Amino acid sequence: MERQPVVVRNGNAVWSAEARPCGSGRRFGVALSGRGHSASQQGERAGENEAVRVTGRILGAPASPPAAAAGGWENAPAGRPASTSAHGADVTRRLCVTLTRVPGERVPTxxxxxxxxxxxxxxxxxxxxxxxxxxxxxxxxxxxxxxxxxxxxxxxxxxxxxxxxxxxxxxxxxxxxxxxxxxxxxxxxxxxxxxxxxxxxxxxxxxxxxxxxxxxxxxxxxxxxxxxxxxxxxxxxxxxxxxxxxxxxxxxxxxxxxxxxxxxxxxxxxxxxxxxxxxxxxxxxxxxxxxxxxxxxxxxxxxxxxxxxxxxxxxxxxxxxxxMVARTVGGYRASRTFFNGRSAALFVRRYGGPAQWCSFLLFLSAGLFLAFFRELVRGNQGAVIAKFRGVIEGLRAPMEPPPGIDEGARAC
The missing domain is CATH 3.90.550.60 (Spore Coat Polysaccharide Biosynthesis Protein SpsA; Chain A)
Structure with a gap:
């Protein structure tokens, strides 16, 4: 089988790895995993180096591998068996590698x-x-x-x-x-x-x-x-x-x-x-x-x-x-709808042209009218009134420029 080029990461360094299936000897390995096919299909595709997206992960590597480590390190752990995740099958195979650091490359922080x-x-x-x-x-x-x-x-x-x-x-x-x-x-x-x-x-x-x-x-x-x-x-x-x-x-x-x-x-x-x-x-x-x-x-x-x-x-x-949608901020209630209305008015003031203003006012009028009667039967019409009040507040509020990084402490 031909060698498979992969890239593995350790700390903030990037290493180019020439990988091949390990024999009976216990050597340093990388785990290749891919998603989107059954375990058997993914294993075959990864093994044949076909066009399947795979990622490399170092198994049992020391903190700072040498620039070139032909054959790898002894007594590294074997790869884990194939398993199934929530989004398709993952398969992992143990490989032997030769690591060479890629000059100038680093993992983004x-x-x-x-x-x-x-x-x-x-x-x-x-x-x-x-x-x-x-x-x-x-x-x-x-x-x-x-x-x-x-x-x-x-x-x-x-x-x-x-x-x-x-x-x-x-x-x-x-x-x-x-x-x-x-x-x-x-x-x-x-x-x-x-x-x-x-x-x-x-x-x-x-x-x-x-x-x-x-x-x-x-x-x-x-x-x-x-x-x-x-x-x-x-x-x-x-x-x-x-x-x-x-x-x-x-x-x-x-x-x-x-x-x-x-x-x-x-x-x-x-x-x-x-x-x-x-x-x-x-x-x-x-x-x-x-x-x-x-x-x-x-x-x-x-x-x-x-x-x-x-x-x-x-x-x-x-x-x-x-x-966990709505767990943090809650549903249709006055304390939230007020700020929704206020922010919408501010947003259209900052970014809207004539067409956007027409669209906003048309849908706002129809939406508030329908929402009032929908919430009236629930005894929650106050949330609709709060949204209208928020829109008025947003139309009146001063429009200051957004804060820069150096202005953060003052603006917040």
């Missing part, structure tokens, strides 16, 4: 920011999922946004390797997330990964996002395929659309059964802030999240500012996340 307000248990669950990821250069940062449920102490006890930021007073999502963004930019990481706390991810989540971003420097941000946590075959988001209607954004595929209809990487109008990978250099150019958008459309505004600088928003279908 990532800072994953998890924002939490009084969500101790789901935050612990999210961090456990993130710590199980296979990406070798990802720092986890927990932003405790003024929680009073012991979240900070619980994270310190259960996840001592997680960096923490304590915000003493909850001043909203944007204020809290900006604290994490500033820290990550100061760290000099290559990418920032903004995350909700009510999520679970596949182990290769960050690899897939970074791989998509690395294909083109014009890609400013990347979002994953997001499935409902309780219905893992049903889509919540496959990238998003901006519509200039009563609801300014809409998630592609929301509520649809995932049959592969969005299984292609492509440009999208915006990426939902539930999970967004962003280049640090883009953040340095466009600035922080805008506190003008207190609870809604902060992510869409960020995407619009990226696109104004010539960057693109992208969807990476192989990166998979499960979202």
């Amino acid at each position: 990532v800072a994953a920011l998890v924002l939490n307000y009084n969500g101790r248990d789901i935050t612990l669950q999210a961090l456990a999922s993130l710590e199980a990821m296979t990406y070798p250069a990802c720092e986890l940062i927990h932003i405790d946004n003024g929680s009073g449920d012991g979240s900070f102490e619980a994270v310190a006890a259960a996840h001592p390797n997680v960096t923490q930021i304590r915000v003493e007073e909850n001043q909203g999502v944007v204020h809290g997330m900006n604290k994490g963004i500033e820290l990550a930019v100061d760290r000099g990481v290559d990418y920032l990964l903004l995350l909700n706390n009510d999520i679970e991810v596949e182990p290769d989540f960050v690899e897939e996002l970074v791989a998509a971003a690395a294909t083109d420097p014009s890609i400013g941000c990347v979002g994953p395929k997001i499935l409902y946590h309780g219905e893992r075959d049903r889509l919540w988001s496959a990238g998003g659309r901006i519509r200039f209607r009563e609801s300014m954004t809409r998630e592609r595929g929301e509520g649809q059964v995932d049959r592969g209809q969005y299984d292609r990487d492509e440009e999208v109008p915006y990426v939902n802030g539930c999970a967004m990978l962003v280049r640090r250099q883009v953040v340095e150019e466009i600035g922080l999240w805008d506190p003008l958008f207190h609870l809604a459309l902060d992510d869409a505004d960020w995407c619009m500012r990226m696109k104004a600088r010539g960057y693109r928003c992208y969807y990476a279908h192989r990166a998979v996340l499960y979202h």
